[in-house]
Amino acid sequence: MAFDPQSGRIDFHRAFASGTRCSCPQCGAEHPPVHNTLERDWRHLNCFQFQASIHAKVPRVRCGTCAKTTQVVVPWARPNSGFSLRMEVLLVTLCKTMAVSQVAQLPSVSDGRVWHTLDHYVDQAHAQEDFSTVTSVGLDEPLFPSFSASFHKEPHPIFFNPPPPLIREAFCPAPLVSGAFCCIRGEGGPGRLPP
Numbered sequence: 001m002a003f004d005p006q007s008g009r010i011d012f013h014r015a016f017a018s019g020t021r022c023s024c025p026q027c028g029a030e031h032p033p034v035h036n037t038l039e040r041d042w043r044h045l046n047c048f049q050f051q052a053s054i055h056a057k058v059p060r061v062r063c064g065t066c067a068k069t070t071q072v073v074v075p076w077a078r079p080n081s082g083f084s085l086r087m088e089v090l091l092v093t094l095c096k097t098m099a100v101s102q103v104a105q106l107p108s109v110s111d112g113r114v115w116h117t118l119d120h121y122v123d124q125a126h127a128q129e130d131f132s133t134v135t136s137v138g139l140d141e142p143l144f145p146s147f148s149a150s151f152h153k154e155p156h157p158i159f160f161n162p163p164p165p166l167i168r169e170a171f172c173p174a175p176l177v178s179g180a181f182c183c184i185r186g187e188g189g190p191g192r193l194p195p
Helices: 085-095 100-105 111-128 145-151 165-171
Strands: 002-004 009-014 034-047 050-062 069-071 134-140 157-160 181-186
Touching: 034 085, 085 100, 085 111, 100 111
Parallel strands: 009 050
Antiparallel strands: 002 009, 034 050, 050 069, 134 181, 157 181
């Protein structure tokens, strides 16, 4: 650990012991040889007012089974995220009530990095959704307030914006008016359709 109060940083350095054997992240083969290591950094939760980061030389294994050279997965972070898992939990939690631009200012990162994290978890949530109970699809346009008012009285409306291409082609053959959105309702609870 390196603490620098002048720069306001705490750096945690992790090392893998020489001779460490890991499983192949691609196929799960046991104990392929380590090919090399790559220096990686992850932004971690602040410690009081100090910016914290985790640094490690992460092994890449050369697997004889699948013939791939792959970086092993570290237990404190998701692959290619640049944040520790705890930092991701904080970012996603804050984004529920704050604008992404405001959330990005707290750890001093770009909006794009926060959006990348959100995209991962939104895609993961979409993959778990079940729309098998959807019974009807309607187009709600601001130009038709009576339709809008009656449709919103239906149980469990599911909103998405913009409509997925297949839904748009099947149920919205005319071009959408600016400001329009589609609404799907079903027997299940509210949710969103993937773009």
